[in-house]
Amino acid sequence: MKYLDEFSDPQLAKGLLDRIRGATSRRWSIMEVCGGQTHSIIRHGIDQLLPDQIEMIHGPGCPVCVTPLEVIDKALEIAARPGVIFCSFGDMLRVPGSNKDLFRVKSEGGDVRVVYSPLDALELARANPDRQVVFFGIGFETTAPANAMTVYQAKRLGVRNFSLLVSHVLVPPAIAAIMESPDCRVQGFLAAGHVCTVMGTGEYPPLAEKYRVPVVVTGFEPLDILEGIRRTVMQLEAGRHEVENAYPRAVAAAGNPAAKAMLEDVFEVTDRAWRGIGVIPRSGWRLSERYRDYDAEQRFSVDELHTEESSICRSGEVLQGLIKPHECAAFGKQCTPRNPLGATMVSSEGACAAYYLYRRLDLPAEVAHA
Amino acid sequence: MLDETGSPAPARVDMGSWVCPMPLRDSPNIVMGHGGGGAMSGELIEHLFLPAFGSAAEAGFGDSAVVSLGGARLAFTTDSFVVKPMEFPGGSIGELAVNGTVNDLAMSGARPMVLSTAFILEEGTALADIARIAAAMGTAALGAEVKLVTGDTKVVDAGHGDGVYVNTAGIGLIDDGVDIRPQRARPGDVVLVSGEIGLHGVAVLSCREGLEFGTTVCSDTAPLHGLVAAMLATGADVHVLRDPTRGGVAATLNEIAGVAKVGVSLDERKIPVSSQVRDACGLLGLDPLYVANEGKLIAFVAPEDADRVLAAMREHPLGGRAEAIGVCVDEHPGMVVARTALGGNRVVDLPAGEQLPRIC
Numbered sequence: 001m002k003y004l005d006e007f008s009d010p011q012l013a014k015g016l017l018d019r020i021r022g023a024t025s026r027r028w029s030i031m032e033v034c035g036g037q038t039h040s041i042i043r044h045g046i047d048q049l050l051p052d053q054i055e056m057i058h059g060p061g062c063p064v065c066v067t068p069l070e071v072i073d074k075a076l077e078i079a080a081r082p083g084v085i086f087c088s089f090g091d092m093l094r095v096p097g098s099n100k101d102l103f104r105v106k107s108e109g110g111d112v113r114v115v116y117s118p119l120d121a122l123e124l125a126r127a128n129p130d131r132q133v134v135f136f137g138i139g140f141e142t143t144a145p146a147n148a149m150t151v152y153q154a155k156r157l158g159v160r161n162f163s164l165l166v167s168h169v170l171v172p173p174a175i176a177a178i179m180e181s182p183d184c185r186v187q188g189f190l191a192a193g194h195v196c197t198v199m200g201t202g203e204y205p206p207l208a209e210k211y212r213v214p215v216v217v218t219g220f221e222p223l224d225i226l227e228g229i230r231r232t233v234m235q236l237e238a239g240r241h242e243v244e245n246a247y248p249r250a251v252a253a254a255g256n257p258a259a260k261a262m263l264e265d266v267f268e269v270t271d272r273a274w275r276g277i278g279v280i281p282r283s284g285w286r287l288s289e290r291y292r293d294y295d296a297e298q299r300f301s302v303d304e305l306h307t308e309e310s311s312i313c314r315s316g317e318v319l320q321g322l323i324k325p326h327e328c329a330a331f332g333k334q335c336t337p338r339n340p341l342g343a344t345m346v347s348s349e350g351a352c353a354a355y356y357l358y359r360r361l362d363l364p365a366e367v368a369h370a
Numbered sequence: 371m372l373d374e375t376g377s378p379a380p381a382r383v384d385m386g387s388w389v390c391p392m393p394l395r396d397s398p399n400i401v402m403g404h405g406g407g408g409a410m411s412g413e414l415i416e417h418l419f420l421p422a423f424g425s426a427a428e429a430g431f432g433d434s435a436v437v438s439l440g441g442a443r444l445a446f447t448t449d450s451f452v453v454k455p456m457e458f459p460g461g462s463i464g465e466l467a468v469n470g471t472v473n474d475l476a477m478s479g480a481r482p483m484v485l486s487t488a489f490i491l492e493e494g495t496a497l498a499d500i501a502r503i504a505a506a507m508g509t510a511a512l513g514a515e516v517k518l519v520t521g522d523t524k525v526v527d528a529g530h531g532d533g534v535y536v537n538t539a540g541i542g543l544i545d546d547g548v549d550i551r552p553q554r555a556r557p558g559d560v561v562l563v564s565g566e567i568g569l570h571g572v573a574v575l576s577c578r579e580g581l582e583f584g585t586t587v588c589s590d591t592a593p594l595h596g597l598v599a600a601m602l603a604t605g606a607d608v609h610v611l612r613d614p615t616r617g618g619v620a621a622t623l624n625e626i627a628g629v630a631k632v633g634v635s636l637d638e639r640k641i642p643v644s645s646q647v648r649d650a651c652g653l654l655g656l657d658p659l660y661v662a663n664e665g666k667l668i669a670f671v672a673p674e675d676a677d678r679v680l681a682a683m684r685e686h687p688l689g690g691r692a693e694a695i696g697v698c699v700d701e702h703p704g705m706v707v708a709r710t711a712l713g714g715n716r717v718v719d720l721p722a723g724e725q726l727p728r729i730c
Contacts, residue, residue: 010639013712045714091655107399116654222712338409346654358716361707 007221008044016226017049020233027053029185030229031178031321033171034140034192035062035349042354044222048362054229057185057321058275058354060174061192063139064091064321064347068273069309071167072097074184074302075136078165079110081300084321085128087121088136089143090114093348098308118150118164125154125162128197134296137164143193144168144285145259150268151287163296166286169272171195172203173269173283179211183322188232190218190225193247198263200255212241219247254355266291275343276316315342318351325352409720411616412625432551433474433612436544443546445480447471448539454532456503459573460588464506466664467536469593469613472514476595477611477667479550479602480542482514487538488522492531504532514593516540540674542595548602554609555630558696560676562669563693564597564683565590566621568647571661576650592665597688604682612668617721620659622668623706624720636696636708636718643709659708660721670698 022293032038038058041047047056060066076097079086093102093114106112115121118135125133137147147164154162171192178184189203196217203213218228228246235242245251272284287295313335314328325331325344335341337353344350348357403410436443449465467487475482487507491500511518569590576587594613601608614622627634643658651658665688671679676694685688706718
């Protein structure tokens with residue numbers, strides 16, 4: 001596999017940093033939308049190397065972070081049922097519901113399995129016709145096509161003991177919601193490269209125009225991110241607000257037509273709750289009428305759950321870029337990756353976890369060593 | 371529902387409705403993270419086992435206990451192996467069971483002498499599989515110059531074990547003047563690693579669930595006592611040796627930093643990682659620093675001796691890619707901090723539990 005080392009070259013990074021420094025004449029606040037970008041920025045120390053005038057604001061784009069508590073509780077309820085094999089990507093297992101997580105359900109006898117592809121879950125369903133196999137279908141436009149394909153295959157193959165617990169969310173409505181917030185400080189966006197690989201760039205020009213905000217489609221390696229920041233700064237300094245593709249090796253303007261067609265067949269747009277933010281209209285997908293039989297929520301009737309949230313966690317404000325993680329009083333004290341109060345601390349892509357894991361030396365001592 | 375500009379309709383974000391989950395209460399049961407070699411494993415030992423055992427607390431936190439018996443200083447250790455699948459590129463649970471225990475002894479500077487083994491076999495497992503594992507153990511023991519001298523076999527009902535669980539325990543002799551343990555790490559020590567990291571963990575992952583990375587990554591399982599002997603033969607003052615198995619280099623360095631109350635400062639550019647491991651980790655969202663190794667060691671060596679030890683390591687077949695990856699420092703005691711390739715800094719924390727592949 002190529003294209004990793006080439007995009008981490010320290011000399012090239014230094015050159016980009018020099019150009020960002022040279023171009024920056026005043027303070028700018030730029031949001032990286034995707035948790036993968038947040039992780040990379042903090043993991044590589046990019047935020048420490050940028051000029052002081054550039055503030056990176058961490059966006060809501062961590063699929064684990066924004067999955068609502070109610071959906072997690074539904075997952076826990078279904079996973080605990082006898083006769084169910086509950087399949088999930090690994091990082092969802094540690095996300096706390098109201099009072100436990102999937103690891104705990106597994107330790108109590110639930111058949112919870114980590115899979116690396118939803119198609120593996122479908123294979124499990126075919127191999128275990130007497131069990132109900134449920135796949136936890138969360139994430140942005142990035143993971144949705146594979147999940148859609150799995151449901152499509154299940155229907156095509158007549159596999160009746162497979163279902164999807166769906167909590168897919170869409171990035172453009174979240175960008176609109178952030179820009180509409182009265183406290184919004186975001187002046188430019190690094191759009192998530194993976195999302196655009198699927199969806200293309202066509203949804204962004206109206207947003208850039210309406211909110212007069214530059215949007216630069218950006219990858220995840222250090223040089224990708226620095227180039228995205230450089231292009232955003234150049235636009236901001238010139239008073240431009242355009243959509244640029246700084247990730248052309250992965251993103252075509254039209255996206256991936258086959259994936260989009262699959263999404264259109266299997267899913268339909270719906271209002272969706274974002275953990276820590278609330279309901280954003282038309283910001284998610286659910287199974288379309290043709291595939292509703294494969295909806296785990298319907299199959300298992302899990303509507304009567306009572307969910308409880310922490311009153312001190314401020315991860316919603318972190319997800320909106322309104323505060324930095326350590327500005328929450330619970331950060332590093334009541335709330336750590338081991339004992340997370342909020343979803344932004346649970347996922348390694350969450351801004352709080354990234355700060356806690358990588359940046360404690362730079363934080364006030366009472367936070368760093370709590 | 372698009373407005374006149376074609377944008378999705380804006381949300382009305384209600385600050386008052388922003389919510390967060392309840393705290394995750396500690397589980398009353400064992401969860402997988404208790405076996406991950408990270409913080410949860412450490413807490414299980416510290417808060418459950420050591421208080422119950424009493425005397426075991428005196429043995430310290432090395433890979434082996436060091437005990438004096440009949441005038442000899444002995445290293446004594448035990449380890450259990452539950453790897454799935456039982457066979458993987460580059461080895462099997464058999465090699466691991468021998469090499470793992472040999473390495474735990476070697477990390478005390480001991481010469482491994484004898485091993486015991488115990489098998490927990492699942493009803494229905496093919497005898498041919500057991501025979502291959504036993505043969506691998508015999509070959510590994512021969513290669514490591516140790517004898518398998520006693521053992522035990524139990525069978526459990528079908529469905530109550532993943533085919534084969536293997537336990538090994540071992541005894542080694544420690545020569546006079548050798549004192550290697552985590553508590554001896556001190557500021558100024560140079561931190562050495564014997565080669566490319568993450569191979570074993572990626573090799574095992576690569577044959578699970580049909581994951582393929584284009585290139586086969588083989589486990590690095592190997593007995594390290596010969597490499598240790600070559601290092602000690604230089605006459606250098608080697609303070610600490612550890613093999614970074616579960617939890618990887620990150621967990622090992624954190625444990626040493628915590629026990630010795632020193633800081634560790636790493637230079638990320640110096641840490642040897644093969645391109646295959648880097649790419650596989652990139653794909654799965656894993657950090658090579660946290661991925662398991664079975665044939666590598668970490669050494670803390672007095673600064674004046676570091677070059678000599680490094681040269682000796684590089685001359686040994688198992689240390690050809692050895693590197694100095696950092697230093698022991700006064701600052702940030704108990705913490706490991708890495709200087710990134712781009713020049714920033716990041717904390718390298720103890721893994722909380724199992725390292726989990728990210729969703730995307």
